[in-house]
Amino acid sequence: MMGVLVGFCDGKAVLNELDHPLRATYIASITFAVFPPLLSESILLTRLLALYPLSSTGPVTLLKIFTFPLCVKCARVVVLILFINGYAEVLRAGSGNPWFRNPNLIAEWTMQIADNAYSVSLFLYNLRVRTIPKKCGEYVLIFL
Numbered sequence: 850m851m852g853v854l855v856g857f858c859d860g861k862a863v864l865n866e867l868d869h870p871l872r873a874t875y876i877a878s879i880t881f882a883v884f885p886p887l888l889s890e891s892i893l894l895t896r897l898l899a900l901y902p903l904s905s906t907g908p909v910t911l912l913k914i915f916t917f918p919l920c921v922k923c924a925r926v927v928v929l930i931l932f933i934n935g936y937a938e939v940l941r942a943g944s945g946n947p948w949f950r951n952p953n954l955i956a957e958w959t960m961q962i963a964d965n966a967y968s969v970s971l972f973l974y975n976l977r978v979r980t981i982p983k984k985c986g987e988y989v990l991i992f993l
Contacts, residue, residue, distance in 0.1 A: 872940045879936055883929050883954075886961065887922065893968035894918055900975045914971070921964045928957045 894915070901914055932953035939947040948954070 872937070875940060876933065876937050880933055883932065883957075887925055887929070890961070890965060890968075891922070893965065893972070896972050897968060900972065900979070917967055918964055921960050921967075925957055925960050925964070928953050928960070932957070 897914060897918075901911060903911070932947075932951060935951070935953060936947045939945060
């Protein structure tokens with residue numbers, strides 16, 4: 850859907866300079882371009898749920914683990930909504946390009962890096978801890 854919408858906007862603007870798509874079409878294409886990464890990166894949270902199942906992990910531990918990523922995801926949604934609002938205002942006014950040096954997009958990318966780094970590093974750390982053989986006297990205990 851996203852590729853078709855973006856291709857339609859770009860193709861129509863190139864082929865017929867005088868007949869541009871509606872502003873709402875541009876806003877929809879930008880919305881489809883910036884929101885899917887937020888949803889697809891939620892897979893990283895499901896990997897953490899594989900290491901910390903709800904049935905065997907206490908609520909306090911789950912709160913400690915998932916507070917940061919959930920707060921960052923909420924902040925990313927707010928920043929993306931602010932960006933879409935600003936983009937719509939710039940389109941209505943017809944002034945400039947809202948993509949370049951946009952503080953909302955820069956903030957969203959920074960939060961995306963922090964979100965991904967947290968989820969991946971916590972997952973890899975716990976995966977490493979759970980697969981290292983532990984020595985107990987003369988025996989090696991392997992936890993699976």
